[in-house]
Amino acid sequence: AQSVTQLDSQVPVFEEAPVELRCNYSSSVSVYLFWYVQYPNQGLQLLLKYLSGSTLVKGINGFEAEFNKSQTSFHLRKPSVHISDTAEYFCAVRRDSSYKLIFGSGTRLLVRP
């Protein structure tokens, strides 16, 4: 069975500072990895995904993530955050041939001026 752990429930950060949101997963099989963002009263929007190939993945809105197989991690980073990045961020895994996403508990990013 797969599981996802997001270690931080909330991350406060000042505007223009860098941020890292941590995600660790466990799985006995190869998985695909995703980061989604949820703004208040909205659905989930895909930020980026790792399927195979380069371990550094670039996404929308200046976000990037690095897949580390040995540490089973997929941390999300942004070098300089904006107020508009305030939202909840979810890490998720999915097995090949399955459409079932397993989500972490989410990290609330709070960007302060």
Added chain:
Amino acid sequence: KAGVTQTPRYLIKTRGQQVTLSCSPISGHRSVSWYQQTPGQGLQFLFEYFSETQRNKGNFPGRFSGRQFSNSRSEMNVSTLELGDSALYLCASSLAVGGTDTQYFGPGTRLTVL
């Protein structure tokens, strides 16, 4: 191209009633998945449909059911509503051409059970 649409956006029901939620996938998408989001349990997978067939099912009681129509639109039904069914119900669609598909989410239906 229009995104995933869900109707209604908000619903208020009372315990014991039943409810039907609707999801229209992105044009050309054949797979539709449903998720329940609550503050306590987070995001949990309900079920996934492809070509009118349920392919995967999460760990929910039989009161939760769904179906998919020939045009890929999907509905989910919850019977005998309980207070704990209050949640945001999210629908996601994908092309279903392979395991690397991306799933695109709709805005959700917020169900409140009184």
